[in-house]
Amino acid sequence: MIVEEFYLLLVAATVAANCALIGSLLLLRKMVLLGDALSHAMLPGIVVAFAITGSLESAGVLLGASIFGLLAVALIERLAHTRLLEQDAAIGVVFTGLFALGVLGVSYYRSVDLDLDCILFGNIELTPFDLVHWGGLTLGPRAFWVNAATLAGNALLTTLLFKELKVSAFDPEFAHAQGLRPRLLHYLVMIAAAMTCVAAFSSVGAILVVAMLAVPPAAAYLWSRSMARMVVWSVLLGAAIGLVGYPVAYAINCSVAGAIALVSGICLVFAITLAPDRGLLARWWAWRQARLRTHALLLLTHLPSRPPGVALTELRQRLGLSERVFEAAVRYVQQHGLAERHHGRLIATEAAGRELADLPLDPSAQRADEREQAQR
Amino acid sequence: MSQRRTAATTAAIEVHDLTVSYGAKPVLWDVDVLIPAGQIVAIVGPNGAGKSTLLKAIVGLVRPLTGWIKVFDAPFEQRRAWVAYVPQRESVDWDFPTDALDVVMMGLYGQIGWFRRPSREHRQRALQCLEQLGIAHLAQRQISQLSGGQQQRVFLARALAQNPKLYLLDEPFAGVDAATEDTIFRILRQLRDQGRTVVVVHHDLQTVADRFDYVVLLNLRLIAAGPVEEAFTAENLQRTYGGRLTALAYAAETLLRRDVARESQR
Incomplete structure (x- = not known):
């Protein structure tokens, strides 16, 4: 047998x-x-x-x-x-x-x-x-x-x-x-x-x-x-x-x-x-990473590069993101050295400027800094 | 410049009485044309004018109904090793499991011969060709992950690897970024200066006057062929495109008129 x-x-x-x-x-x-x-x-x-x-x-x-x-x-x-x-x-x-x-x-x-x-x-x-x-x-x-x-x-x-x-x-x-x-x-x-x-x-x-x-x-x-x-x-x-x-x-x-x-x-x-x-998993992961990065860059465009920075709750409301997505984006920009936290407020680093320079943003749009100044 | 052009009297391609038909409707009617050697030649005409078909007939991919074609004074079969054919980028499946270097190596398969394997020298040669196009760093990249411009560069690198006397390129600038277009034109000029002949099926009428030496205007039949200064005229364009002359083509026409006016002022 x-x-x-x-x-x-x-x-x-x-x-x-x-x-x-x-x-x-x-x-x-x-x-x-x-x-x-x-x-x-x-x-x-x-x-x-x-x-x-x-x-x-x-x-x-x-x-x-x-x-x-x-x-x-x-x-x-x-x-x-x-x-x-x-x-x-x-x-x-x-x-x-x-x-x-x-x-x-x-x-x-x-x-x-x-x-x-x-x-x-x-x-x-x-x-x-x-x-x-x-x-x-x-x-x-x-x-x-x-x-x-x-x-x-x-x-x-x-x-x-x-x-x-x-x-x-x-x-x-x-x-x-x-x-x-x-x-x-x-x-x-x-x-x-x-x-x-x-x-x-x-x-x-x-x-x-x-x-x-x-x-x-x-x-x-x-x-x-x-x-x-x-x-x-x-x-x-x-x-x-x-x-x-x-x-x-x-x-x-x-x-x-x-x-x-x-x-x-x-x-x-x-x-x-x-x-x-x-594979499906690899593609899903790549898609997720790309979306997270987009959210993070979007967040950066609203971030001033000088103190006192911006409060997190205020920023989240301005962007209209869900809490989970917002927190992931905040973590992303901090981990990649694109922003720093000072007393619960977020400030963009120099590296952020370089990241944003590559984006196809409208050059006539006001930078977050200038907006901040205008408000004051 | 113009002296060298007139000196080049040998024909790279001689097309005689060529009629090609898919089914009942001929796509090329009784075409007679002589393409001179050592020039950058544009084949222009509206969609469905038979431009790609002309290239395919030259390399024996479609069988003509009537007529014959000679490449450097002999049938194509005897001149295979002298000719590099670059099909349209969309004609292949870019999900094929292979990398950029491997595709360029395909340009050497004809030389390597049946049953034999590519050697280290062949790899080196392929890498040089990628280098010439400024994408040696992408050699190991999967072809599915290349951008349109990079894919087109890979295709041209494959043609360079063949080291031919005659390049036949089918719409190499379709869906390609400006940097790639400049790189490709720079290489085509180098090739011409080495005495090679480059024939390009082309869509962008605006670049014909600046970048090509010779032009063939085609719309099912031959409308005109000659050095750009003589053949690329508003009248010939009108005859080629007829009522279908698009806004883009009109723009090219005005550009051309301006250039001609400037020339005559000098």
């Missing part, structure tokens, strides 16, 4: 890492939806292969799925190229069309034993029992070898053509002018995505492929400052999610593929909340 569990973890990690790698390339090209499309468009290929071989575990299924995956890629490209539809619309039309074809096929063969659930949700629990034998040796689960082979191919593509992939994703027109063939690279990525979906679908199912393609790259994207780091983090996170998914499934007694998707969803929530720079 221990060996089976090890095999299952191996398959889950390989599938997830593989999807995460190609998913990060798709994300940077704003084509994550393509993964969704491919994983659905393969269905008729699977049905045709099933009709011919009578089994879902044959190499024919992989072949059939590949053919329809590539067909979907070609159709989407042709349709988008006519400019009759935008790329996203072309993807939507092609994949629903092919998927519908597949559903018709499945319902036709239902009597025979073609399990739609298995196609959509996969059957990772069974992969440890489908082993590769060579001579007298057991070489591990077939699903592992299929996914490891595509992972190797994808890794080779990404490392060899890293800079070409980067420039063609960031600025395809510039890449084209330099002779770096962005269209060729585009096709390579699409083909790699199709092969990845085909390899992954029998383990995690067509729908979960999409989660694995989209979630680890999205989390890594929020977290990374360079494409290289994003790709590496995405793959590591994918593998980690794959590994954690099985124990979770075991603990709550549910499907492994479902648990993997659940874990990846939780990871994404963490990434969105906590990511540096782009």
